Amino acid sequence: xxxxxxxxxxxxxxxxxxxxxxxxxxxxxxxxxxxxxxxxxxxxxxxxxxxxxxxxxxxxxxxxxxxxxxxxxxxxxxxxxxxxxxxxxxxxxxxxxxxxxxxxxxxxxxxxxxxxxxxxxxxxxxxxxxxxxxxxxxxxxxxxxxxxxxxxxxxxxxxxxxxxxxxxxxxxxxxxxxxxxxxxxxxxxxxxxxxxxxxxxxxxxxxxxxxxxxxxxxxxxxxxxxxxxxxxxxxxxxxxxxx
Numbered sequence: 080x081x082x083x084x085x086x087x088x089x090x091x092x093x094x095x096x097x098x099x100x101x102x103x104x105x106x107x108x109x110x111x112x113x114x115x116x117x118x119x120x121x122x123x124x125x126x127x128x129x130x131x132x133x134x135x136x137x138x139x140x141x142x143x144x145x146x147x148x149x150x151x152x153x154x155x156x157x158x159x160x161x162x163x164x165x166x167x168x169x170x171x172x173x174x175x176x177x178x179x180x181x182x183x184x185x186x187x188x189x190x191x192x193x194x195x196x197x198x199x200x201x202x203x204x205x206x207x208x209x210x211x212x213x214x215x216x217x218x219x220x221x222x223x224x225x226x227x228x229x230x231x232x233x234x235x236x237x238x239x240x241x242x243x244x245x246x247x248x249x250x251x252x253x254x255x256x257x258x259x260x261x262x263x264x265x266x267x268x269x270x271x272x273x274x275x276x277x278x279x280x281x282x283x284x285x286x287x288x289x290x291x292x293x294x295x296x297x298x299x300x301x302x303x304x305x306x307x308x309x310x311x312x313x314x315x316x317x318x319x320x321x322x
Contacts, residue, residue, distance in 0.1 A: 080304040082259045087304065087315050089255055090263055090273035096248040097272065103241035110237075112230040119223040126219060130212040137205035144198045151191050158184045262304065263313060270312040276320040284310035297322050 158181060165177045252260050263272045274283030279293055286309040288296070296316065299305050305314045316322065 080258060080262060081300075081302045082256060082304050084301045084316070086255055086259060087273075087313065088317065089251060090259070090313055091275055091315055093248065093251050093255070093260075093263065094267075094271055094273045096244050096251065097267065099244040100241060100248065103237045103244060106237035107234050107241060110230040110233040112226040112233065116223060116226050116230065119219055119226070123216060123219045123223070126212060126216050130209065130216060133205065133208045133212050137202065137209055140198055140202040140205050144195065144202060147191055147195045147198060151188060151195065154184050154188045154191065158188070259304070266306070266312055270307070270310045273313040273315055274307065274310075276307075276314045276316050276322075278319065279321040281307040281309060281312070281314060283307060283312040286310070293322060296320075 161177050161181050161184070165174060165181070168174050168177060266272050271283035274281055276282070276288075276296075280287045284307060286307070288308065292308050296305055296314070301316065305316065306312065307314050
């Protein structure tokens with residue numbers, strides 16, 4: 080294939096734009112924050128499971144405390160009733176029975192109050208545990224929100240670069256022969272597509288050409304499209320090529 084040296088040199092611009100497009104596409108689909116965001120999602124799930132367990136412990140303690148308070152209320156009501164009856168009873172035997180029951184109720188209330196204190200301590204500990212877990216979740220959510228915002232900004236910037244480079248590529252392609260672009264696109268599937276030959280080295284694969292290959296290139300007309308014998312990309316020859 081033949082193409083003017085100027086058109087061949089413009090392939091370098093096309094290749095650079097394709098590199099930018101690939102980089103922008105990678106940046107758009109894989110923002111640097113993505114890995115950490117996924118870690119935070121998993122971390123939040125684990126923290127939420129632990130929070131559920133701690134809430135269960137707190138709910139159990141709260142329910143137990145309510146039961147004890149209800150029992151205390153029952154004991155108080157019964158003691159109040161017995162005290163009222165004791166003031167009006169006339170038979171010693173009846174009075175003795177009421178006093179015995181009041182003593183039993185007092186012991187029951189003392190036991191309930193001890194249990195109440197123990198449950199209240201457990202409830203206080205459970206509340207602290209829930210607060211600590213909720214604080215951890217809040218920190219995780221805050222970091223996640225910050226990273227998500229940064230990722231969106233990163234994606235937006237990458238998308239803008241992608242769109243700009245794509246527009247620039249289209250503009251360059253319209254100035255080049257269609258068959259030259261077709262060959263470049265075909266070669267780009269397995270190489271750089273086009274690369275500068277600088278100081279006898281292909282910048283597409285960074286390989287130094289052999290003496291035989293260089294001799295062949297020296298005998299090749301400037302308008303003949305040459306390819307790298309190593310990677311197959313179009314070799315763009317200039318005064319820097321060292322031929």
